[in-house]
Amino acid sequence: MHEVRMPQMGQSVEEASIVTWFKKEGERVQAGEPLFSIQTDKAEVECESPVTGVLRKILLEPDVIVPVMTVIALVGEADEPLPSDVPPCASIAPAPGRDMPEPPLLETALESRKAAGDAGRAFVSPRARKKAEEIGVDAKMARGTGAQGRVIEADIVAYAATVSEKRVTPTARRMAQAAGVDIAVLEGTGVRGKVTKADVAAAVSRPDAAPKLAPIESVKRIPLTPMRRIIAKRMSESKFSAPHYYMTVEVDMSAAKAFRAQTTYKPSFNDLVLRATILALRDYPAVNARWAGDAIEQVADINLGVPVALPGGLIVPVLKQAQDMTLEEICGACKVLADKARTGKLLPDDFAGNTFTVSNLGPFGVDNFTAIINQPDSAILAVGQMKDRPVAIDGGLCIRPIMKMTLSSDHRVVDGALAAQFMGRLKEILEVGQF
Numbered sequence: 001m002h003e004v005r006m007p008q009m010g011q012s013v014e015e016a017s018i019v020t021w022f023k024k025e026g027e028r029v030q031a032g033e034p035l036f037s038i039q040t041d042k043a044e045v046e047c048e049s050p051v052t053g054v055l056r057k058i059l060l061e062p063d064v065i066v067p068v069m070t071v072i073a074l075v076g077e078a079d080e081p082l083p084s085d086v087p088p089c090a091s092i093a094p095a096p097g098r099d100m101p102e103p104p105l106l107e108t109a110l111e112s113r114k115a116a117g118d119a120g121r122a123f124v125s126p127r128a129r130k131k132a133e134e135i136g137v138d139a140k141m142a143r144g145t146g147a148q149g150r151v152i153e154a155d156i157v158a159y160a161a162t163v164s165e166k167r168v169t170p171t172a173r174r175m176a177q178a179a180g181v182d183i184a185v186l187e188g189t190g191v192r193g194k195v196t197k198a199d200v201a202a203a204v205s206r207p208d209a210a211p212k213l214a215p216i217e218s219v220k221r222i223p224l225t226p227m228r229r230i231i232a233k234r235m236s237e238s239k240f241s242a243p244h245y246y247m248t249v250e251v252d253m254s255a256a257k258a259f260r261a262q263t264t265y266k267p268s269f270n271d272l273v274l275r276a277t278i279l280a281l282r283d284y285p286a287v288n289a290r291w292a293g294d295a296i297e298q299v300a301d302i303n304l305g306v307p308v309a310l311p312g313g314l315i316v317p318v319l320k321q322a323q324d325m326t327l328e329e330i331c332g333a334c335k336v337l338a339d340k341a342r343t344g345k346l347l348p349d350d351f352a353g354n355t356f357t358v359s360n361l362g363p364f365g366v367d368n369f370t371a372i373i374n375q376p377d378s379a380i381l382a383v384g385q386m387k388d389r390p391v392a393i394d395g396g397l398c399i400r401p402i403m404k405m406t407l408s409s410d411h412r413v414v415d416g417a418l419a420a421q422f423m424g425r426l427k428e429i430l431e432v433g434q435f
Helices: 105-118 126-135 153-165 170-179 197-205 226-241 254-262 269-283 327-342 416-432
Strands: 002-005 015-021 034-039 044-048 053-058 065-067 071-076 244-252 289-291 296-298 308-310 313-315 356-360 379-393 396-410
Touching: 034 071, 126 153, 170 197, 226 313, 244 416, 254 269, 254 396, 254 416, 269 327, 269 356, 269 379, 269 416, 308 327, 396 416
Parallel strands: 356 379
Antiparallel strands: 002 071, 015 034, 015 065, 034 044, 053 071, 244 396, 289 296, 308 313, 379 396
16 A cells, blocks of 8 residues: 655645645546645645555545645555554644644644534635635535535535526625525525515515525634745745845836837846846846855855746746846746746746845836845845836936836845945946846
């Protein structure tokens, strides 16, 4: 009997959760065939079966966070007996040599759900909640078939199908949503059984006529996803361990605009900033460094972190050895990484090894901001939007496309004079338009 374990997806990943099992207990699986997908703090990743056999036992349900290398399933032959000590799904066995927190994570999660469930609250998995938002139904109205009555994605789909079969007038639908009445159980008195506003009004006046939502609380409690948990942890560690300081420069992007207009492949302005940053880091390698406790480590390669905003948080894929890339190569590589990030296809190597990060909120209409250093980097560049502004040139007033950039630096590694020289060089490259 082979033990399938929660895989170690990179050295920084300590825990993960199952998103989907692609096989059911009793189904045959081939080595190399996708068996399940997991959600780490970075991305959703499909994982292959390490062996060929029958999926005899699933030991971990979706959306429960456990340490990596935890046993999550057993694969063997159809007639092979299960071990006598195999734990139930609500009790996960720790991997040999790895201590399981006491009490086990899975038991703690299920017990806390049960306790809250006894108080009348509905529990909805993250995937189910997302599905409900996509198709426009109230997740709390669905009947949960998951562990301890948890509402899972399949429950949302089933509930949505039931609701869609109902003939409901637009006014009745709005009234039901406002009053928290479950349309699926209403008996319509309109033509051919259509639910009317009178039916909803009757349900509101007779509480036993249709299930109602619990009163809306003034505080909405949102459970942390693995991604949000690790973002909070790392940003706190960075902010409180690295002495940040900030400096801002304004850049006239006229030359950059003219350069971009002459290219055939039309790089984005962010691509131009990335290329200029790489050139500036090549001139000032002391900024491409990290704090090592008893030393400062200067890294030969420029591995540029390029943040991508996702619904669940922020992920930072990395352009590896960017000092060897042309502008056109940077443009293509950024598009590939962004697509992989948004489709959950990033591999651990895609978001590891960053030495400097560029965060651009210009597309969101932000003029200027300060960013928290993405450790182990010692600096991060925050880029605002390019905006036509009046500037004084040779005693006259002119309109120029101005962009503000702010460098956050770790004072243990990057002194103020070095940061100023780096920003001056970066500004020069962009204003001259030499990429």
